[in-house]
Amino acid sequence: MGDDGLGIHVVRMLKKKIPARDDLEFKELSVGGLKLVEEILGYEKVFIIDSVDTEHRQVGRIREFSPEQFKATEQLSPSPHVLNFATALELYKRLNPSEIPRTIRIFTIDIDPDFTFREKLSPTIQEAAANLVEIITQRIEQLQD
């Protein structure tokens, strides 16, 4: 929905840009926590793309994280309803370490969340998404090397 759907837009742009390869797979997901971790198990390298809202947002800013940078977000207390990504990843590292991808990188773009229903990205985020596509394309090419 609007800029919140950034990840799906970027994946679709990447699909168009990068020729199909047997060793490359794109997934569109609207899940988090356990279900997200379960979707990346068994892969060697994984790039996760998502929009984020932060306390000090700079709309359109691209950032790259490692899972270790989310370590501080591990849930010490149980949530009423969900397990977040960092905690779910740690859980699987303990239970099923051989299935955890060797490389996990998380690419994000800061958005200003609003609740206006749109199927397209705002101009600012569209531009940032195009830049992110370039970055990820290069990273995928480097992986090939």
Add this chain to the structure above:
Amino acid sequence: MKTVTINPVTRLEGHGKISIFLNDEGNVENAYFQVPELRGFEKFCEGRRVEEMPDITSRICGVCPEAHHLASTKALDAVFHVDPPPTAKKLRELLYSAFFVADHTTHFYILAGPDFVMGPSAPRAERNMLGVISKVGLDVGASVIKHRSDALDVVGIIGGKRIHPACGVPGGVTKAITEEERTRIEKIAESEVEFAKFTLKLFDEVVLQNKEYVSLILGETYASKTYYMGTVDEENRVNFYDGKIRVVDPEGKEFAKYHPKDYQQYIAEHVEPWTYLKYPYLKSIGWKGFVGGKDSGVYKATPLSRLNAADGMATPLAQEEYKKMYETLGGKPVHATLATHWARLVELLYAAERMLELSGDKEITNPNVRTLPTATPDEGVGCVEAPRGTLTHHYKTDERGLVRNVNLIVGTTNNHAAISMSIKQAAKGLIKNGDVSDGILNMVEMAFRAYDPCYGCATHTLPGQMPLDIKIYNKQRNVTHHLRRP
């Protein structure tokens, strides 16, 4: 007056805020639960083709898309006046039973388990899923993950995708299953039944054998007498996929039993100006505020409510556990909010048994899985029991099938008033003389957590977690304490 604010934010499931107001003595005067977000699905679906609704509304939630997908698909059956073939109904129910197994497993072991396995006042660093794994062992942890994942595989086999299944169409499902797939599902179901039995045994050992926990469950702090709602079959037994809605009063007597399409005759929704989420209540009794009892229209629709509203379970092992639960807790209905965890496990066993029954059904591989609709679409209601409560989708269309009006009453919404009341009651019983320790706050949260509340949200916060902000104000509303946990 002092104010304690618990401000939980989760990435996936939205934003809820708990405010607890203390008086000069540091005791609880009032408590409010707010949902300060608006998602607007009911509005932005207007003008869409109604056949798109099962796919659109399943995006309301990443945790329970199956519930929305099937309630929506059933609403489409009604909109198009089409009755799916028996095999299609069974496949839908089989998918749904598998989903219940995955969902209830997750809640018990990962969300509720830490409170009991580690103890409600255990240090925060231990009171989590990782602590549970350390205590019960990696093998149990691996079994939890395996059985959850296997159940979602069944969702994938029938629904086409493990996440956000896409099999529901008006008049049936998109594809039949093969004998090979059936055999695999049956094998998974056999293991799920054993796992559910193990889980109930674990609950017995960890919780029921602990007098302190039993006392906590049955204590007044977590008791809440209201009406109870759930879907029942023709023999008034619990059913997740189809049946009539039955409501019993706080004494357990049948108050109403109706077809889901008639829900507006029985349920109305109260609005408060300080929260976006509505408060459904029993129309004929009326909204009397945040109070329980027979004279208040407040009701609950939770796993415990479903068991309270039914006369039993439709599968043999779950029925035994149902009887045991009520015998142990002093008969029906049970008002103890924390007993919801036990009820959830009885339902887990029922869902696993139902998976096994349906996967062995001689009709389940029948290729006739759709009746093509031919009638002009107009209006329809679809209803299922979501893990968190009765879920209703109601659509009105024009003659071309374009959506004109949508009304959704989701599981958690049914419980909105009851959640607020439970929080207040727990806070009143636990916060005394201004003592707001971490352990006490966790015990207040336990009242909230028992409902497995789900507030869908459209945005992502970078922490991706549930930070807890506690602000204590003096009578002039100046902050005297500010505690925050990551």
